[in-house]
Amino acid sequence: MPVEVEYEEKKFTMVVYRISETEFSVLSLNSTFGRPKQYVVKWVGYKWICSCPDYAKHSEEMHYACKHIEAMFKAVKKIGWSKDGIEVEVVRGYKQFNGNGGSVEAVEGGVAPADVTE
Numbered sequence: 001m002p003v004e005v006e007y008e009e010k011k012f013t014m015v016v017y018r019i020s021e022t023e024f025s026v027l028s029l030n031s032t033f034g035r036p037k038q039y040v041v042k043w044v045g046y047k048w049i050c051s052c053p054d055y056a057k058h059s060e061e062m063h064y065a066c067k068h069i070e071a072m073f074k075a076v077k078k079i080g081w082s083k084d085g086i087e088v089e090v091v092r093g094y095k096q097f098n099g100n101g102g103s104v105e106a107v108e109g110g111v112a113p114a115d116v117t118e
């Protein structure tokens with residue numbers, strides 16, 4: 001039985017501050033929880049990790065970047081390693097299963113997969 005899948009784009013506004021050499025504070029102004037949430041993005045010697053639940057779910061993936069890590073990279077690209085805070089926007093694609101608002105899953109990089117499993 002085919003499952004109807006809709007894709008939805010969501011824009012997240014985040015304020016990125018550099019705390020130290022290897023640590024960033026990322027304040028998500030419109031998080032999926034509906035209120036601002038603050039997370040810490042940290043370099044652990046071989047990769048960037050984040051304190052959010054989304055990252056925790058994917059922590060075994062070597063190169064997983066949650067939207068906060070993505071925001072941090074965007075911020076660094078714009079202002080370098082300056083300690084000034086900067087507001088950045090990250091757009092993510094979400095897979096929404098029709099008729100079931102409960103299962104929303106992030107699609108990495110905002111790209112929808114071409115094939116839908118039956």
Ligand SMILES: [Zn+2]
Binds near residue numbers: 039067069
């Ligand atoms: Zn995160």
